[in-house]
Amino acid sequence: MKTSTFRLALTGLATGLALAAATVSVQAAEGGVKPPAQHWSFSGPFGTFDRAQLQRGFKVVKEVCANCHAMNLGNAVRMRNLAQPGGPEFTPGQVMALAATYQVTDGPNDQGEMFQRPGRPADPFPAPFPNEQAARAANGGAFPPDLSVLAKARTYERGFPTFIFDIFTQYQEQGPDYITAVLTGYAKPPEGFPPLLPGQNYNNYMPGHLIAMPQPLQDGQIEYPKGADGKPQVPETVHQYAEDVSAFLVWMAEPHLEARKRLGFQVMIFLAIFAGLLYYTKKKVWARMPDGSPAH
Amino acid sequence: MSGHSSYVPKTGIERWLDARLPIVRLMHDSAVSYPVPRNLNYLWTFGGILMFMLVAQIVTGIILTMHYTPNSLLAFASVEHIMRDVNYGWLLRYLHSNGASMFFVAVYVHIFRGIYYGSYKAPRELLWILGVVIFLLMMATAFMGYVLPWGQMSFWGATVITNLFSALPVIGETIVTFLWGGYSVDNPTLNRFFSLHYLLPFMIFGVVILHIWALHVVGQNNPTGVEVKNVQKDTVPFTPYATIKDIFGMVVFTFVFAYFVFYQPNFMGHADNYIPANPAVTPSHIVPEWYFLPFYAILRAIPDKLGGVLAMGAAIVVLAFLPWIDTSKVKSMSYRPIARQLFWAFLAVCIALGYLGAMPAEGGYVTASQIFTVLYFGFFVVLALVGIFEKPRPLPTSIADSVLANLKGASGVQLATAAAEPNVKG
Numbered sequence: 001m002k003t004s005t006f007r008l009a010l011t012g013l014a015t016g017l018a019l020a021a022a023t024v025s026v027q028a029a030e031g032g033v034k035p036p037a038q039h040w041s042f043s044g045p046f047g048t049f050d051r052a053q054l055q056r057g058f059k060v061v062k063e064v065c066a067n068c069h070a071m072n073l074g075n076a077v078r079m080r081n082l083a084q085p086g087g088p089e090f091t092p093g094q095v096m097a098l099a100a101t102y103q104v105t106d107g108p109n110d111q112g113e114m115f116q117r118p119g120r121p122a123d124p125f126p127a128p129f130p131n132e133q134a135a136r137a138a139n140g141g142a143f144p145p146d147l148s149v150l151a152k153a154r155t156y157e158r159g160f161p162t163f164i165f166d167i168f169t170q171y172q173e174q175g176p177d178y179i180t181a182v183l184t185g186y187a188k189p190p191e192g193f194p195p196l197l198p199g200q201n202y203n204n205y206m207p208g209h210l211i212a213m214p215q216p217l218q219d220g221q222i223e224y225p226k227g228a229d230g231k232p233q234v235p236e237t238v239h240q241y242a243e244d245v246s247a248f249l250v251w252m253a254e255p256h257l258e259a260r261k262r263l264g265f266q267v268m269i270f271l272a273i274f275a276g277l278l279y280y281t282k283k284k285v286w287a288r289m290p291d292g293s294p295a296h
Numbered sequence: 297m298s299g300h301s302s303y304v305p306k307t308g309i310e311r312w313l314d315a316r317l318p319i320v321r322l323m324h325d326s327a328v329s330y331p332v333p334r335n336l337n338y339l340w341t342f343g344g345i346l347m348f349m350l351v352a353q354i355v356t357g358i359i360l361t362m363h364y365t366p367n368s369l370l371a372f373a374s375v376e377h378i379m380r381d382v383n384y385g386w387l388l389r390y391l392h393s394n395g396a397s398m399f400f401v402a403v404y405v406h407i408f409r410g411i412y413y414g415s416y417k418a419p420r421e422l423l424w425i426l427g428v429v430i431f432l433l434m435m436a437t438a439f440m441g442y443v444l445p446w447g448q449m450s451f452w453g454a455t456v457i458t459n460l461f462s463a464l465p466v467i468g469e470t471i472v473t474f475l476w477g478g479y480s481v482d483n484p485t486l487n488r489f490f491s492l493h494y495l496l497p498f499m500i501f502g503v504v505i506l507h508i509w510a511l512h513v514v515g516q517n518n519p520t521g522v523e524v525k526n527v528q529k530d531t532v533p534f535t536p537y538a539t540i541k542d543i544f545g546m547v548v549f550t551f552v553f554a555y556f557v558f559y560q561p562n563f564m565g566h567a568d569n570y571i572p573a574n575p576a577v578t579p580s581h582i583v584p585e586w587y588f589l590p591f592y593a594i595l596r597a598i599p600d601k602l603g604g605v606l607a608m609g610a611a612i613v614v615l616a617f618l619p620w621i622d623t624s625k626v627k628s629m630s631y632r633p634i635a636r637q638l639f640w641a642f643l644a645v646c647i648a649l650g651y652l653g654a655m656p657a658e659g660g661y662v663t664a665s666q667i668f669t670v671l672y673f674g675f676f677v678v679l680a681l682v683g684i685f686e687k688p689r690p691l692p693t694s695i696a697d698s699v700l701a702n703l704k705g706a707s708g709v710q711l712a713t714a715a716a717e718p719n720v721k722g
Contacts, residue, residue, distance in 0.1 A: 074373030264558025
């Protein structure tokens with residue numbers, strides 16, 4: 001009886017899956033270009049951020065992205081976050097110096113006046129534009145999205161059955177893969193593509209291929225820390241910039257990622273041992289009926 | 297199965313209390329001495345798992361409420377505040393959001409177990425209907441909870457689902473305005489959804505108490521579907537037997553739950569919900585949470601709006617009528633060769649509908665959804681007919697006999713050694 005039940009279960013599942021697979025092939029035909037998977041230090045169960053990479057990524061954000069993109073989500077993200085454990089781990093002194101480079105509106109003071117003062121680490125990252133309308137006016141009608149949780153807000157279709165395998169491989173870097181792909185995916189439109197209107201740019205990985213943001217990164221645009229030989233420690237290329245800024249945005253979107261994975265391992269170990277002990281206790285209890293006869 | 301109470305107060309305080317408020321007696325009778333069929337398999341641990349999940353959701357939810365702001369301008373940022381600045385806020389929020397998904401995983405196992413073993417049949421009809429009520433309340437609670445982060449999917453999911461009520465004739469528009477608290481999904485909607493999201497879990501808790509009460513009156517069903525005949529031979533006391541088994545089941549379930557919380561916390565969510573709600577931008581695909589997808593597919597399969605709403609409602613309500621739809625006297629499908637195959641086909645249909653619910657409503661997907669919607673309802677029709685002509689396999693005479701038959705068949709050696717061992721029970 002048991003084997004036949006099992007076989008039926010398999011048949012049932014197979015029917016469902018076959019059907020699902022059939023419908024997926026339809027979907028693949030209409031889908032866009034899948035971003036290539038990059039190698040990320042923070043992927044997998046023991047992943048951690050590469051501090052140097054996050055610091056480089058922040059440099060890219062500060063010098064390039066922050067000219068148009070805000071990164072404060074209604075004051076939920078603050079400059080002090082740059083010094084907290086598990087992130088780029090700038091020193092508190094560095095963050096204080098960074099904050100002081102901004103002028104922040106505060107107030108009202110005792111006279112009821114708003115006033116300007118140097119920024120403090122507890123301040124949110126200053127936004128480049130006072131409001132969405134100002135941002136649109138300065139960017140040809142397009143609104144540069146806030147960067148705070150962007151790495152979790154961007155994805156692409158994994159399709160069936162890949163999305164099921166993702167549970168076990170723990171692949172969840174759709175966001176940074178996609179962002180890296182878009183930042184490096186600027187190209188000339190192919191033959192036969194409708195002519196671009198002003199404010200439109202062609203991108204290989206943007207859904208629909210049209211993106212308002214002009215290519216933001218060029219080779220050699222941002223100066224990276226140099227080694228003892230006077231050469232940059234990592235190449236100053238668009239691809240490297242894109243990877244660094246994507247890694248930074250992952251930390252920005254998930255600042256407690258390292259703590260989560262670390263605690264997770266401890267919890268899994270505990271639960272596995274606890275379950276093992278419970279299993280043998282259960283076996284012992286169930287060995288006999290209350291009257292001492294075998295229970296099953 | 298609610299025999300006389302076997303509770304004997306031992307201390308003076310217990311006797312004093314028992315004469316005034318026999319609460320210890322109640323707990324003893326329902327969680328210690330309560331007889332449980334001895335042949336229950338691990339699918340029966342999901343009742344306890346669901347209780348655990350309900351409590352876990354309430355506890356994490358109460359703490360999240362201390363930090364969350366139900367205002368359309370502040371909600372999204374307050375969730376990010378929880379994720380970043382509240383101590384272990386990320387853990388609480390991921391426990392709560394993944395907990396909702398795991399709650400539904402457990403409830404679907406629980407429901408399909410009930411269908412397979414005929415747990416809805418007399419005398420358990422009310423027990424089953426109370427279960428359907430809990431399921432409906434869970435759906436409402438989960439839906440409103442998903443609105444609270446005020447992301448794009450929150451906003452547009454709320455817009456699509458609340459709009460469904462406008463299809464109802466005469467009262468439809470009034471209901472929608474009442475749900476919205478205005479003329480579109482906005483801050484008043486968020487406020488009332490927050491209020492109801494806090495209220496409904498306690499209503500679930502109330503119905504769960506009725507559900508357990510009804511269970512303790514009629515007793516648990518079991519894999520053979522044969523009722524308990526001899527409490528001594530057919531059952532074991534709830535404690536320690538069911539207690540230890542349920543706890544083991546819970547810990548294994550928590551292992552899977554924890555895996556998602558710590559390693560894949562956004563797997564069951566939707567990336568668009570990390571974009572703040574924007575009434576001016578419609579997401580390309582508006583998709584509900586995975587546990588609603590089969591019903592969403594049924595909704596979209598019907599070209600007429602009212603028809604779709606009614607079909608979706610019927611897909612859930614039809615479950616409540618299962619006790620009268622299923623015409624077979626035999627409970628467990630283990631003894632019903634045709635119904636059993638029907639069951640697995642039904643499960644496959646539900647999975648297929650779930651997949652179709654996630655796909656855009658266009659072309660082949662719509663046709664496929666329509667076919668599978670017919671198959672979904674077809675299951676209930678065929679189930680009613682099958683019971684009339686199906687010839688069930690012979691049932692065991694009692695629970696004890698089915699267990700003993702297994703003992704002789706599969707593990708005769710084990711039985712021999714067990715018999716040879718001296719009886720160590722003190």
